Amino acid sequence: MIGLRRTLLSAILMLPAAVMLQVAVPAVAQIPLPDFTEYEIPDTVHPAASPDWYEYLDLGALVVGLSAASYLALVSRSRRGLFVLAIASLAWLGFWRQGCVCPIGAIQNVALAAFDPTYAVPWVVVAFFVLPLVFTLFFGRTFCAAVCPLGAVQELVAVRPIRVPTWLDHALGLLAYVYLGAGVLFAATGTAFVICRYDPFVAFFRFGGSRNMLLLGAGFLVVGIFIGRPYCRYLCPYGALLGLLSKVSAWHVEIPPTECIQCKLCEDACPYGAIREPTVTQSADTRTSGRRRLGLLLLLMPVLLGVGTWFGFQLMVPLSRLHPTVCLAERIRWEDAGRARLKSTGVSGMVVETTDASEAFRDSGRAVEDLYREAMQQTERLGYAGGLFGAWVGLVIGIKLVHLSVRRRRVDYQPDRAGCVSCGRCFWYCPSEQARLGLIDHLTTNVEEP
Amino acid sequence: MAEQDKRLDRRGFMAGTVRVAGVVGLGGMAGVLGTQRSQSEEYVWQLDPDKCMACTNCQTHCVLDESAVKCVQFFLMCGFCDICTGYFPIENYELNTGAENHLCPTNALVRTFIEEQAGVRYFEYTIDEVNCIGCGKCVEGCALMNGSLYLQVRHDRCVNCNECSIAVACPTQAFRRVPASEPNLLMKKAQELLDQKAQQG
Numbered sequence: 001m002i003g004l005r006r007t008l009l010s011a012i013l014m015l016p017a018a019v020m021l022q023v024a025v026p027a028v029a030q031i032p033l034p035d036f037t038e039y040e041i042p043d044t045v046h047p048a049a050s051p052d053w054y055e056y057l058d059l060g061a062l063v064v065g066l067s068a069a070s071y072l073a074l075v076s077r078s079r080r081g082l083f084v085l086a087i088a089s090l091a092w093l094g095f096w097r098q099g100c101v102c103p104i105g106a107i108q109n110v111a112l113a114a115f116d117p118t119y120a121v122p123w124v125v126v127a128f129f130v131l132p133l134v135f136t137l138f139f140g141r142t143f144c145a146a147v148c149p150l151g152a153v154q155e156l157v158a159v160r161p162i163r164v165p166t167w168l169d170h171a172l173g174l175l176a177y178v179y180l181g182a183g184v185l186f187a188a189t190g191t192a193f194v195i196c197r198y199d200p201f202v203a204f205f206r207f208g209g210s211r212n213m214l215l216l217g218a219g220f221l222v223v224g225i226f227i228g229r230p231y232c233r234y235l236c237p238y239g240a241l242l243g244l245l246s247k248v249s250a251w252h253v254e255i256p257p258t259e260c261i262q263c264k265l266c267e268d269a270c271p272y273g274a275i276r277e278p279t280v281t282q283s284a285d286t287r288t289s290g291r292r293r294l295g296l297l298l299l300l301m302p303v304l305l306g307v308g309t310w311f312g313f314q315l316m317v318p319l320s321r322l323h324p325t326v327c328l329a330e331r332i333r334w335e336d337a338g339r340a341r342l343k344s345t346g347v348s349g350m351v352v353e354t355t356d357a358s359e360a361f362r363d364s365g366r367a368v369e370d371l372y373r374e375a376m377q378q379t380e381r382l383g384y385a386g387g388l389f390g391a392w393v394g395l396v397i398g399i400k401l402v403h404l405s406v407r408r409r410r411v412d413y414q415p416d417r418a419g420c421v422s423c424g425r426c427f428w429y430c431p432s433e434q435a436r437l438g439l440i441d442h443l444t445t446n447v448e449e450p
Numbered sequence: 451m452a453e454q455d456k457r458l459d460r461r462g463f464m465a466g467t468v469r470v471a472g473v474v475g476l477g478g479m480a481g482v483l484g485t486q487r488s489q490s491e492e493y494v495w496q497l498d499p500d501k502c503m504a505c506t507n508c509q510t511h512c513v514l515d516e517s518a519v520k521c522v523q524f525f526l527m528c529g530f531c532d533i534c535t536g537y538f539p540i541e542n543y544e545l546n547t548g549a550e551n552h553l554c555p556t557n558a559l560v561r562t563f564i565e566e567q568a569g570v571r572y573f574e575y576t577i578d579e580v581n582c583i584g585c586g587k588c589v590e591g592c593a594l595m596n597g598s599l600y601l602q603v604r605h606d607r608c609v610n611c612n613e614c615s616i617a618v619a620c621p622t623q624a625f626r627r628v629p630a631s632e633p634n635l636l637m638k639k640a641q642e643l644l645d646q647k648a649q650q651g
Binding site: 030031032033034035036037038039041042043044046047048049050055098100101102105106108109110113114121122123124126127130133134137138192193196197202203206208209210245247248249250324355356357359360361363 | 466476567596
């Protein structure tokens with residue numbers, strides 16, 4: 001503040017040269033507190049924060065929501081119940097609590113806490129991160145079905161879903177892993193919380209936000225009418241994690257409660273393209289060529305990793321420009337080299353245009369070399385982080401290719417455990433489910449008639 | 451059929467192993483973070499008034515339509531001046547409360563006459579928080595004199611975003627997370643004055 005005062009005072013005294021040369025103007029003495037006869041000097045009052053128990057309430061709501069969603073999806077198989085629960089979650093975690101704290105964003109807090117020993121993460125945030133993961137290990141992605149407010153809002157608008165071509169679905173699905181890597185990279189290096197910055201729906205939850213974010217959110221919702229849950233499927237970094245864990249979950253939503261009659265109705269009903277059809281028997285030829293392809297892809301893996309690392313390392317400079325310290329150092333260097341734009345002051349002619357940040361830095365009296373040293377350190381750190389990020393992207397692409405060439409045998413229509421969000425839309429379409437509910441009597445007669 | 455059962459079993463066994471490892475891993479991570487790198491309290495955002503340069507980003511970058519940052523008066527540092535540089539613009543004003551004489555764009559800085567001593571008139575300046583938009587114009591003006599006006603995040607308004615938008619836009623990185631039990635920050639000078647006052651009884 002003193003620096004600011006100095007700058008302003010000299011500006012008033014029509015001494016812009018003093019600002020430029022950083023000539024110290026003696027600080028003005030404080031005007032003393034008057035001796036009042038009656039008046040009593042008031043204390044500064046601060047409004048109370050939101051009560052402490054709110055966070056425990058949120059945690060309670062999360063546990064109750066996860067349990068209810070798992071029960072509704074796996075035991076009572078109630079699409080209606082899941083839908084109501086999704087609306088309730090949207091109202092509570094979305095509109096009432098305004099989208100923070102959420103497990104998606106908590107990835108970054110956990111990453112930052114893991115890499116930066118000076119940052120302490122509130123344990124409620126750790127619990128928000130871990131609980132849905134643990135639930136997914138047992139019950140599949142029931143968090144996505146009805147607890148996540150971002151999922152809920154997209155679930156509501158998915159009314160005219162079209163089928164995304166399989167190749168495009170697989171390719172876009174990789175984006176979520178890349179985004180996860182980027183989110184962890186930026187959080188762990190203390191650069192930014194990108195997942196929160198580009199959360200498309202939080203502006204809606206708050207009925208306000210920047211125009212671009214509102215437009216982005218509206219875009220996702222409009223696309224979401226035709227392509228079910230675009231954010232969850234192609235971007236959500238937490239969804240990527242949950243998808244991986246869901247593959248090994250102890251229990252998972254099953255479409256037919258008894259036997260599958262292979263009617264394909266569920267596959268048509270799923271707006272998220274998450275139902276896999278039964279496989280056909282392979283000929284010996286295709287099997288051999290499939291094996292050869294798998295072998296080649298496995299050999300390709302180290303190449304992908306290497307190329308990814310190399311590309312990631314090239315990102316050092318562009319990545320570092322996002323770090324505030326590096327940004328400031330570049331600006332200072334730019335100004336000192338006389339390459340910043342000039343502006344006219346009217347009195348002393350042209351001076352170098354400064355930014356708020358550079359002015360504040362010069363006022364702080366910190367040595368420029370010190371700033372440069374820190375900026376170089378950060379750039380180097382971001383270079384290594386970029387290399388790791390590139391390796392991660394290479395790994396993700398490699399695993400995807402290998403995964404696609406590994407053959408799984410399926411007898412019935414089954415949900416794809418990674419992609420299925422346990423929304424329960426398919427239940428109602430399953431004749432086997434209708435028979436269970438007593439709505440039709442003879443399942444077998446329907447099957448045997450052509 | 452027997453072969454298929456065996457295959458399923460093998461896959462089931464592997465899934466089970468990964469699952470157990472996952473639970474143990476997640477539990478371990480939560481445990482480590484929970485004990486080593488955590489604190490039970492929530493964090494809230496606050497800005498350090500010593501670093502603040504009243505750039506007006508607080509007014510424009512908050513996710514709320516009306517910023518959670520407002521101006522605060524630390525009375526012990528105030529000079530109770532007649533000619534307040536936080537209240538009046540530097541030039542072209544008359545010494546009265548007419549709207550054209552306000553530095554504050556929203557009439558949030560309220561000027562009240564207290565008393566006159568030896569021909570010097572003293573005024574109290576308070577913030578009407580309902581009107582304050584956190585633009586910091588008065589803060590910038592007051593910094594010319596005593597600097598008793600400063601900006602603070604108001605925790606009844608702040609929604610405590612995981613990434614504070616103002617913190618991202620702040621040119622001096624004055625924003626930081628503080629424990630929820632100590633949610634406000636003071637200028638160093640203000641803290642000294644408070645300590646002095648406490649010592650005097």
